[in-house]
Amino acid sequence: MKDVTQLHEGWSLRHEDALLPARVPGCVHTDLLAAQAIPDPFIGHNESEIAWVGRQAWSYVTELHHDSEHERTDLVFEGLDTAAEVRLADQSLGTTRNMHRVHRFDVTGRTGPLEVRFASAYDEADRVRALTAERPNAYPEPFQYIRKMACSFGWDWGPTVVTAGMWRPVRLEHWSTARLAEVRPLVSVDGSTGRVELRVRTERTANGAGRRLTLRAAVAGAEAEVAFEGDDAVLRLDVAEPALWWPRGYGQQPLYDLDMTLLDERGDRLDARTHRIGFRTVEIDRSADAHGTGFTFVVNGVRIFVRGANWIPDDVLPSRVTPERYRKRLAQAVEANIDLIRVWGGGLYEDDAFYDVCDELGLMVWQDFLFACAAYPEEQPLRGEVEAEARDNVVRLMPHASLVLWNGNNENLWGFRDWDWEQPLAGNSWGEGYYLGLLPRIVAELDPTRPYTAGSPWSGSWDHHPNDPRHGTHHSWEVWNRQDYAEYRADVPRFCAEFGWQAPPALATLRRALPGELLAPDSPGMLHHQKAVDGNVKLNRGIECHFGLPEGDFDRWHYLAQVVQARAVAAGVEHWRASWPVCAGTVVWQLNDCWPVSSWAAVDGDGRLKPLHHELRRVYADRLLTLVPTGDGPVLALDNQSGSDWRTTIVLRRLNAEGTVLHEASLELAAAPRTVTRRAVPGPLLPGEGSSSEFLVADADGLRAVHFPVADKDFDYPVPEYDVRLDAVAGADVVDIVITARTLVRDLLLQADRLGPDAVADRGLVTLLPGEETRITVRGWTDPDMRAARDALFNVGGV
Structure with a gap:
């Protein structure tokens, strides 16, 4: 052996x-x-x-x-x-x-x-x-x-x-006679039967040449063996009625050990290997329809609205990322109700531990081949390396049930069309031969059980602009770069694979990364840890559009920047989810960071959760209640991505800034599984157009949606008043901060890291009406103090 x-x-x-x-x-x-x-x-x-x-x-x-x-x-x-x-x-x-x-x-x-x-x-x-x-x-x-x-x-x-x-x-x-050089399990489902076609290649020593070899394999009670013909063997296993692997939220994630043993003519074991596999089918429905060309994930025959996030290397020094760190970060994705992780093409084919956790948690993986934001030469010595790299990693990763898509590149097809590449290239190769030729051939040869797409964004062919929102995958970057987040509602992409908004990391992260610095939006360390071109200009523009820029108040700037990030992503997700099945998924940029930095991440470089993470938990939940602004006023959307009917009573209230109910009504609405029900808000409930003193609230089953007809800076918020008390949990390192509102309190946020660098809160932004109470559970706060609690609370109407 x-x-x-x-x-x-x-x-x-x-x-x-x-x-x-x-x-x-x-x-x-x-x-x-x-x-x-x-x-x-x-x-x-x-x-x-x-x-x-x-x-x-x-x-x-x-x-x-x-x-x-x-x-x-x-x-x-x-x-x-x-x-x-x-x-x-x-x-x-x-x-x-x-x-x-x-x-x-x-x-x-x-x-x-x-x-x-x-x-x-x-x-x-x-x-x-x-x-x-x-x-x-x-x-x-x-x-x-x-x-x-x-x-x-x-x-x-x-x-x-x-x-x-x-x-x-x-x-x-150390080995003798022969070893298992390549193992490729092609896993499929045919009716109620799970099929494994095991393709194996060996390498032999000189003494092993010509000797009889046998491959023995077993999975889920099915066993078989086959003799090698030369260095290769193909073995097929049928499993009766295996439990199917499902993405999280759609079912369980059963995994089966596929055990393989290489034997010589005497039956002695030469080599062995085990892979954990899952039985499931996956395809991308790219059918043309009245809206353009779709891009819908279909797993085990079920059409899925993807609720995803983009993944970058979790550390710029990737050898420091341990299996435990993978598990923690991916568990944070699950906590945010994410069901797909896109491994972005400027990073890595991650360690097997990453995909193991995704298998277990039901996180679908979209894997980019590693090309991003550049024209890549197709000549030697790179071409041979690209092919060998692709073959190595397709074979390595294909046993994982979580892997659902191979993608040829990030933004390079778009870049060729829109980023002024054609003239300087002067006819030289730039990567198209990889994305439309070499890579799809490798996937078709080695891993035909999974779909491949040439790039993200990509409209399916050169017949359409690569980033046309009506066809295939789309990246929405005019918003953030040049436009306010309200412009997310201007179109309905078939699948939005990148969109996002920046915010600074948690205050405790900044204090660790910038020790001794007097923090300001434009202080030297803040600017060094802001890598986006005009990043602070865009951050400030977003704050100014909705709130006006606070002068000389870093804490309030920091809070408002994080609020705008959460609201921006929510605006996109709410609009696009309400447009299902025309839009079939959103993949927010980005889940994580690789160091302490102002960025688009929901989890900062020290692993702390931004308000965006909590907002993703809300907008990516199976059931989402929204008031989606349209040109004709807000539309009520009941989005049910769960597997059961949703029947509910929605209470709609038009209120003034002081919290007085001006009109109230109840609506009985229902949404079948994996569907969206939209309903226009009745006229008497609509706040006056441009009103600075009226707003709309919708409540159902513990969910809340709010609609304000004007920007926050134009709304007549009352001076916020609320009571705070601390409830310690006996025998636990847990404290509940209970806030009772005496006025309207919009987007209340507890920045838990202000209580202690290890303190974590279970809630993000919350809007309270007069008389309402919310309970925020804090863990890791070692020295509870009422004044500290008040100092860590922020809201858009004031501190």
Whole structure:
């Protein structure tokens, strides 16, 4: 049987003619940080001070000893970042130039000093650029010339921290006769029968050539075996009536162990592998209809309105992201009622632990191939690397039931059409051959059980503009970049795969990242941790449009920026959900951050929840009550994405600013499963057009929607008055803050991190009418204090 030895101990990093202890998996930055040789790039302006690290060559060294009775020993690197030469006993084993591949070297019978020499990623990119010629991109960094995590080179939410090192595990594999080199389980459902077509390729030693090999497999009580023909075998297993894997909210997520064993002619075990699989079907309905061209996920025959979020690498130093951190962050996605995670194309094919958690939690995964916001050369040496990388990762990830879509790229088809690329390209390749040729062929060959789309956004063909909202997937960035969030309601995209609004991170996150700084929207550290072009200008424009800019009051600016972010995303989701089934999904940009920064994230770089996270929980819930503004007044929408009927009584009230009910009515409405019911608001309940003193409230089953006919800055809010009390929970680190309103209190928010850096609240923005009470549960507040509670409460009408 194959033996495996992990090689994580005993490594050193050469630095200034000295050897520093090195941790594997890891990278140069993590080792320099551990040795206190560089400052933390996340703090202050340190990112700029450590830029030299990414422009230097580095070496890792250890002593390789192994003694095995097996015929073959392989040195396996699961991830080398990025341009490297591997040397053993001062002889070259080979070179690498791709962060996203596994590299394997035969070291049978060889020992001695082992060195991995990493070139600067900039030097490698410059070398390739000289071979392929210049290509345009969206950022002034050369990320399209090297198969490396693009956002290492900075993005409009990320720092420039260009890494190098052994970022995934290193091991020795000792084996004889043959090993399992490639395992591809094609999982499908035919009626009530689950089918697994297992395609396996072996690698043999010289002694194993021509010997009889057998593959034995079992799953869910079904067993079979097959003899190899040459190096390949195909084995089929039928499972009677397997329980189906469903996205969260649609059913359970049963997973089955698929056990595989490679046997020699004597029946001795040579190698074994286990994958967890789930039985389900998935397709994308891209049918043409009266509205254009659809893009609807269909899982197990059920049409789904996707409630998604985009995922970026959770740390710009990705070796620091542990399985526990994946689970925490993805659990936060589930808490926000997210059912799909799009793994964005400027990042990574994440670790298997990421997809394992998605399998368990029912989070569908949309996986981009790693191309983003640039024209990519299709010549060598990149083309061969792209194909090998795609093959490696399709095979690695295809066992996961959560994986529902392969996507060719992020924004490059759109970029070619709209970002003035054609003239500077002058006919040179730019990636189209990957997205419309190479990648769909690889997916069709290796993983035909899943759909593929050429890009996001993409209208399905060049017959339509790549970002036409009427066809396929759409990215909505005119809003935020140039327009107010009310413009989300100007159209109904078939599937909105990116949209979002910025806000600063939690105050405790800012204080940790900017120690000692007098915080202001334009203070030096705030501007350094704002990477978007004109980011603060756009933030301020959004605040000004609705509230007016607070002068000299950072705390209020910070609060209002977070309110606008939550309201903006809610405006888009509410409008597009109410337009189901024409619109079949929203994927908000973005779930997470890779460092402390003002960004579009719902969870900030220290893992703290912004108000947006709580708002996503509301607007992504199975049942959503909304008042959607239209040109003819607000429309009541009962959105039922649950699997059961929703019949309810909706209480509608027109009130004045003082909370007096001017008109009230009840409506009996029903929405069948996975449907939306829309109803015009009766005339007597409509606030006067342009009224600064009237508003509308709809309540049903504990859900609330509000409609104000004017911007907050034009509404005559009363001076907010409310009572606060603290209710401690005996024997627990929990305190309930109970707020009772004596006036209208709009978008009340408790910023829990002001109570303590580890304090967490269970609620976000809430609007209270006079006499109403809300209870906010706080965990991790070690020293409850009434005054501190009041100081941590904000609302749009005042503090």
